[in-house]
Amino acid sequence: MAIQPIRLFGDPVLTTQTALVVDFDKELRTLVQDLTETMLEAPGAGLAAPQIGVPMRVFVWDVDDELGHLINPTLDLSDEDQEGDEGCLSFPGLAFNTKRALSVVAKGFNMFGDPVVITGTELLARAIQHETDHLDGILFIDRLDAALRKEAMKEIRSAEWFGQLIAEGVDLKIRLSPHSTLGLGL
Numbered sequence: 028m029a030i031q032p033i034r035l036f037g038d039p040v041l042t043t044q045t046a047l048v049v050d051f052d053k054e055l056r057t058l059v060q061d062l063t064e065t066m067l068e069a070p071g072a073g074l075a076a077p078q079i080g081v082p083m084r085v086f087v088w089d090v091d092d093e094l095g096h097l098i099n100p101t102l103d104l105s106d107e108d109q110e111g112d113e114g115c116l117s118f119p120g121l122a123f124n125t126k127r128a129l130s131v132v133a134k135g136f137n138m139f140g141d142p143v144v145i146t147g148t149e150l151l152a153r154a155i156q157h158e159t160d161h162l163d164g165i166l167f168i169d170r171l172d173a174a175l176r177k178e179a180m181k182e183i184r185s186a187e188w189f190g191q192l193i194a195e196g197v198d199l200k201i202r203l204s205p206h207s208t209l210g211l212g213l
């Protein structure tokens with residue numbers, strides 16, 4: 028197991044569409060372990076594979092002291108919504124009120140290739156929606172209304188970590204994700 032560096036906003040891997048997992052092999056199980064270790068060390072409530080530079084449809088969570096992971100997810104969202112602050116390990120120190128469905132039924136696979144169904148409400152539902160968005164190159168700031176997104180971009184530009192990325196001359200592509208919501212219903 029190994030803790031991996033977490034990619035920050037501006038890294039193109041975060042706005043890239045990811046690939047379906049086809050091989051449920053040892054490499055995949057190592058990826059799930061790396062994601063879990065990295066999330067716990069951060070610490071965070073969830074982490075998606077692109078956030079450690081791997082463009083595949085895999086994510087993990089740690090909600091209410093329960094660890095989980097899901098591969099190749101598809102989501103059914105409730106009509107009822109929830110409001111609340113949401114953050115992302117790729118945007119250190121920032122959180123914004125983000126509307127999400129209150130509950131979700133997520134279908135996918137575990138790391139051994141067995142089909143699983145995960146039902147979640149509140150924070151677990153929020154985490155599953157946020158992480159599934161990551162797999163489609165969608166970031167939580169894309170979910171904010173226009174006024175709040177403008178405010179968020181201002182805060183991001185003045186964040187210390189963002190200034191450091193610029194100072195280090197990292198090749199940043201600063202833009203909002205152009206991806207559609209891919210029928211997720213949000």
Ligand code: NI
Nearest residue numbers: 114115116117
């Ligand atoms: Ni995130």
